[in-house]
Amino acid sequence: MERKRAKSGEIRLTEVAKLAGVSPITASRFFRNPEALSPSKRERVASAAKELGYVPNLAARALASQRTEVIGVLIPSLTNNVFSDVLRGIYDASEGSRYSIQLANTRYSILQEEQLLRLFQAQKPAGLIVTGIDQTAESRAVMEAMNCPIAQIMEVGPDPVDMMVGFSHYDAAFAAVSHLIPQGYQRIGFVGAQMDPRVQRRFGGYRDAMKAASLFDPRLIVTTPVPTSITLGGSLLADLLSKAPDTDAVFCGNDDLALGVLFECQRRHLSVPEDMAIVGFNDLEFMASAVPPLTSVRTNRYEMGRSAVTMVLAAIDGNRPPEPVVDLGFQLMVRESSLPRRA
Amino acid sequence: MERKRAKSGEIRLTEVAKLAGVSPITASRFFRNPEALSPSKRERVASAAKELGYVPNLAARALASQRTEVIGVLIPSLTNNVFSDVLRGIYDASEGSRYSIQLANTRYSILQEEQLLRLFQAQKPAGLIVTGIDQTAESRAVMEAMNCPIAQIMEVGPDPVDMMVGFSHYDAAFAAVSHLIPQGYQRIGFVGAQMDPRVQRRFGGYRDAMKAASLFDPRLIVTTPVPTSITLGGSLLADLLSKAPDTDAVFCGNDDLALGVLFECQRRHLSVPEDMAIVGFNDLEFMASAVPPLTSVRTNRYEMGRSAVTMVLAAIDGNRPPEPVVDLGFQLMVRESSLPRRA
DNA sequence: CGCGCAAAAGGTAGCGCTACCATTTTTTAC
């Protein structure tokens, strides 16, 4: 009585090898390192594979070789434009390499992040990219147990899990606000949404720049944990103006809010920057083409994603970067919305 | 002479089983269908797994069971806001199910799409979601060979590979343009970028609506294959006005262009809609908060992603929807930017 | 109190590939 498990019906490597007249292991080498074969066998395996329409079974490969060709990526949001640039860098850099990207969305929840990390653990990714530096202790433990290169992105800070690519949100915000002050603005408001750790650090930069100039006033601050949006920028400006009608400038936690603030100014017939200066954060594409063009802090998001993948790939191949923490910096893009104040 | 392959060092199911005092297969069942165990063993396996920190090996599972718990998703762009909404729907709907999403970016290239489909084939995904209805013959062949539920999204059309969720871009554009005409606009321009198949069908709707009213004029059309952006909207309007200075309305292939057009109008001190009506496409969030609020065609992008996953998951479980093609329709959101023209 | 049947648990044999070593063939050096 023969008891057989259903075969998948797919072509297997063995069949390719048989048709090519080589051993299975030689055929296997062809797919992983063709240069290791002599030209004649290489040719034969190639044509046999093509003839049979062979597709390698990744699960079997992963099981036998104890590794996968997957890089896990954890980001907090798919909606936020900021991350689409980072992702573009990530996907661009992964292309051409034999690694593929496995994306997961934490929705700004560090608990969700913890769960997703455990999920990734089961997949034994070859590398990992996580957003930010505020993981739970549990998450860090999982990451340390994962035994693969890991890059934290978006920020730099002390004590990296492994590698880091980002910039200082505090410094960037500090620079942006510090630029407004000598332009003659004094009642500089802060509007922020989402208030994830990075926005909080931007707030820190704002606060300290204001304090340094003795301009800090809690009435100038409007924040909400609600997810950011352009519309929200308008409401937050309305709130701000009701608390502090003499506000003469706004530093926005991100560019969406800044655009919403601009629209709200237009609705109120406040001219920018005469009645209200506006500074955003991230320098999304629309900031330069708005009317008037809006000042913002350019962050190297695409590059952040690209470098993170490049560093992880290099580390997989054993070429760790000499310095595990890379600060990509930022540039203050000064535009019409923060011109010096007319006396 | 013992020749041993290096073990992974991870806890295996066998070890969990041993600690729990059950057979490996019983432990295996615990992770796939806990109800099949008696409460006492269930309890013992659970605590053993926890004690050892067991993490199942997905590659081994996939190999043994001949299936994965992955749904492949092919989209043409990560930058375009439109897809971030679709993705959000996809990720939201997949959450809670035991399936994970594998995303790949075709960059609007049907050849890249073909390649990526072959890559997916090697992973034997449990389901597949692809964007659009314009795959190559080769791509269709691969999809048909994949033997898993497939949903085409963003559009509806004849001859689905399997299932479809979308709407008619032609109808939506036709409706948008047809709404402008009775408002008194006659020289209605079309600006389009990227010009992927969906934008081309929108153009078709514009063209036919204009022809139906005997208003069609090729000088009113400005398109470019360049990827879309807000800034580009401004340049395209500039082009349009140099070709047809008497243009009194613009139908934009998407909302980014529409916002760019609005900014360009502001720069030229053209008032909207008095001097220039503007209609966009997709109804991104900023359309309603712009000044003036911009008319657009709302498309159910989040829902598209959500339904696609839901349909695929149902099909995996054998519950195919009665009707394989779902038209989610669209809504014309009429706002100030296309108010009736003053005589 | 044993019988029959369903539910629960177990044994065995792969899934398709690659690591590890051994062997054969080719190239190089002298």
Added chain:
DNA sequence: GTAAAAAATGGTAGCGCTACCTTTTGCGCG
């Protein structure tokens, strides 16, 4: 021409899990 080194190829034995079937256990009932 031969020895040594290098390159190419092959054989064997799993990787960790689950499908498939068999065996055991629990339990209601005549």
